[in-house]
Amino acid sequence: MSSPLTPSQTVGPFFGIGLPYEKGNEAIEAGTAGALRVEGQVIDGNGDPVSDALIEIWQPDQQGHYRSAGTGAATGFGRVRTDSEGVFSFIAIKPGATPAPDGRRQAPHLNVTVFTRGLLRHLVTRMYFPDEANANLEDPVLSLVEPGRRQTLIAEKAGGLLRFDIRLQGERETVFFAI
Amino acid sequence: MNEDEREPPYLYPDYVSTRLRSPVKPLVRLPDGFHDFPAPLFPRAIGALDSDLTRRHEGEPIGERIIVSGRVIDSDGRPVRKAVVEVWQANAAGRYLDQNDQHPAPIDPNFDGAGRAITDDDGQYRFVTIKPGAYPWKNHRNAWRPAHIHFSLFGNQFRSRLVTQMYFPGDPLMPRDPILQSIPDQAGRDRLVCFFDPERTEPEWALAYRWDIVLRGRAATPFETPE
Numbered sequence: 001m002s003s004p005l006t007p008s009q010t011v012g013p014f015f016g017i018g019l020p021y022e023k024g025n026e027a028i029e030a031g032t033a034g035a036l037r038v039e040g041q042v043i044d045g046n047g048d049p050v051s052d053a054l055i056e057i058w059q060p061d062q063q064g065h066y067r068s069a070g071t072g073a074a075t076g077f078g079r080v081r082t083d084s085e086g087v088f089s090f091i092a093i094k095p096g097a098t099p100a101p102d103g104r105r106q107a108p109h110l111n112v113t114v115f116t117r118g119l120l121r122h123l124v125t126r127m128y129f130p131d132e133a134n135a136n137l138e139d140p141v142l143s144l145v146e147p148g149r150r151q152t153l154i155a156e157k158a159g160g161l162l163r164f165d166i167r168l169q170g171e172r173e174t175v176f177f178a179i
Numbered sequence: 180m181n182e183d184e185r186e187p188p189y190l191y192p193d194y195v196s197t198r199l200r201s202p203v204k205p206l207v208r209l210p211d212g213f214h215d216f217p218a219p220l221f222p223r224a225i226g227a228l229d230s231d232l233t234r235r236h237e238g239e240p241i242g243e244r245i246i247v248s249g250r251v252i253d254s255d256g257r258p259v260r261k262a263v264v265e266v267w268q269a270n271a272a273g274r275y276l277d278q279n280d281q282h283p284a285p286i287d288p289n290f291d292g293a294g295r296a297i298t299d300d301d302g303q304y305r306f307v308t309i310k311p312g313a314y315p316w317k318n319h320r321n322a323w324r325p326a327h328i329h330f331s332l333f334g335n336q337f338r339s340r341l342v343t344q345m346y347f348p349g350d351p352l353m354p355r356d357p358i359l360q361s362i363p364d365q366a367g368r369d370r371l372v373c374f375f376d377p378e379r380t381e382p383e384w385a386l387a388y389r390w391d392i393v394l395r396g397r398a399a400t401p402f403e404t405p406e
Contacts, residue, residue: 002254003393006370007186007362009344010194012329014277018267018293019331021223045199052279058219058337068217077219101212115342118196120187120361122342124214145207168200178183178206179214179338179395 008122011115013052020054020081027057027078027092027110034062037161038127039089042082042114045169049086053116054079055166057090057127059109064096089161094129100140107135107142109153114166123176127164128154141177149175180364182395187361194357195318215397218333218340221263230296232266232308240290242271242309246379246387247345251302253334253396258302262339262394265331266306267293273312273326282314307385313352325352325359334394345390346372 011019028035038057042050057078060066067075078090097105107128114123128136136142142150152174155162167174189201233240247266251259269275269292272284276291292311296304311326327344334340346353353359353372362368370393379387 003252003256004185004366004370005182005254005395006341006343006392007367008341009187009358009371011342013279014275015267015329016279017275017277017291018265018329050200066217067220075220075222077222101210101215111337113340116200118200120189120191120194120197120358122340123202141209141213144209169203173202173204176202176206178208
């Protein structure tokens, strides 16, 4: 007999006093070899920026292991709020491949979670890497997504950074996963 | 009712902000196990004072001092140990310190309204704070949020992540609040309301409220070996 879960509620507009913390954008320490910058904008169904979203990323290390013990400043977890233009950015690193439950290999990706006023439950998506075309083709999760929507999960290289916009609704709506 | 049907929907038009922010396309469901990986390791130290919101400034905050405590378990009833619990709330006058809060109620210089705690080996957490006030919002005419404390939790699994709100028993604003009413069934809404806790109430000092929290555990698989 399992206990019923505590239901979710929105993060609301005032989480800024409680959730963000200094250097929350550094999922790995800035300056680490291989560190890269991920930047994106959160956009609503009118095409307007969402200036009060909280984005979390959670990534395995370069060997594909989630760091789930120990301490330290940069653990693979990052948390930032969007600015007045709906823009967020993180320092991350391309993780190693992780095994799927069926033993297949998952292409490198970051887990991305979205909280905002107007979301009664958080949303979970993934950011894949544009320079992993072959691994992405064989990825068991991307292959479950209808082909026309897969591109919403793959970051774009834009100068020195990776661009990953999150569209909550509308044309090119980002693919979100049930948890 | 399955787990999903007990949760609020993404689109709940009475809560106006959901209309442009809820995904229209169905979420993609992955086979069991794809989200069975550990929760993030919270990258900041949490100290004992972080869970006492009344002792972080020179003076004491205005308002009714309360103790809010409870137990975090997973859906199999096991205590969730070393879970990070984060809270934020309005002050006794119904005002958040957040710069986006324009409600013309006073700011309390002795209250910032944010705290963190870690659960012990039995899954217990405890905060000392003051009872938050109700406040108006612009969702509809004469809309007021019932008094609540925001909670954010990491369990042991990525799937355990929960952001929610705790309400107080007997608040007449609850039946009129579209955020709480977005939860489809009364039993689910009741799970967000704390209980007055005479056992933990401290004489001559503070009323106590108890609120237990149930997080998702691992997806069930028949092959899982007992830990």
